[in-house]
């Protein structure tokens with residue numbers, strides 16, 4: 001790592017437009033949807049994909065692009081933990097106010113929102129939206145009305161709104177939210193007054209299912225855009241772009257390791273890249289560097305990304321010891337193991353709980369079914385490596 005140069009990797013944060021890689025088809029699809037609201041067609045899409053696959057980053061990228069290309073006003077609200085419609089509207093409008101700073105429509109917006117907007121921050125350069133529960137309730141009840149009011153204040157250059165509702169985990173089991181979404185779409189579809197709006201709901205596929213369970217007609221409302229893992233080419237492009245920005249080159253064999261170990265997961269790719277950036281001391285990443293980076297990354301990923309529920313589950317001595325034995329089957333990373341094989345190396349007690357263990361690990365997303373009957377594999381390769389390291393440490397300790 002060269003002194004003073006900061007890492008081009010951003011584990012844990014949505015990627016900047018500059019380092020964004022891949023997703024070409026999804027970008028096209030989403031941009032077309034947003035473009036079509038300009039002729040008054042409401043669009044509602046659900047952007048789904050696993051944790052860390054890049055949903056927030058893609059939504060961010062699309063927002064920046066449609067603002068630039070189509071004069072769309074983009075609002076990206078992070079709703080993780082938001083549980084009520086009032087809190088949601090508060091977040092959305094606060095985002096809108098914050099994102100208006102430096103835009104030609106900022107003044108109009110603050111005028112429209114009047115007393116609800118105030119300057120905050122030491123230098124008074126930041127703005128905040130605040131409204132009482134009653135006022136928020138009124139906006140919730142007539143959300144299309146509020147957005148129409150907003151559009152009327154805009155100049156001809158602002159042609160529509162992209163509303164990104166990200167991380168709807170706290171709302172997806174709420175009938176209130178599901179019904180609100182449904183009536184929002186109904187109101188706009190049947191109204192005489194057009195409203196150029198695209199709503200992009202972002203979350204895990206389970207969240208979409210939960211919303212549909214609350215309000216079955218949402219199944220027809222959502223156009224689903226699903227993000228998949230990166231291809232090998234995309235993964236390579238990612239590393240080449242990031243490392244060349246700091247004048248570091250990566251040998252081909254090292255790239256192979258990076259691709260295999262990240263499994264095409266952007267979040268893992270960032271962790272590995274960041275570790276490699278720290279390991280490197282000569283501006284060239286070779287196989288040696290790559291290996292040690294992968295171990296460092298596995299350690300970090302284990303601590304940072306493994307869900308607390310997984311740790312809770314493996315606090316059970318039996319579960320932990322099963323997990324250790326499994327990884328000590330010396331599975332090549334990413335390989336499947338057979339139930340039969342596993343049972344052979346387990347103690348009586350462990351055999352007894354093995355099926356429960358597998359069910360639990362599947363639910364937690366640690367293990368998944370393999371291709372054949374009675375075969376399994378670890379979902380995430382860095383996790384597998386982490387468990388393996390844990391197992392090694394346990395044998396050293398004992």
Ligand SMILES: Nc1ncnc2c1ncn2[C@@H]1O[C@H](COP(=O)(O)OP(=O)(O)O)[C@@H](O)[C@H]1O
Nearest residue numbers: 012014015020021052053054055056057266267
């Ligand atoms: N297209 C991309 N190009 C580069 N990095 C990405 C891309 N998508 C995601 N990332 C990175 O992967 C990690 C997870 O991305 P994020 O958008 O937060 O995923 P999600 O919202 O699906 O959990 C972040 O560190 C982000 O910087």
Ligand SMILES: [Mg+2]
Nearest residue numbers: 055056057167
């Ligand atoms: Mg996200």
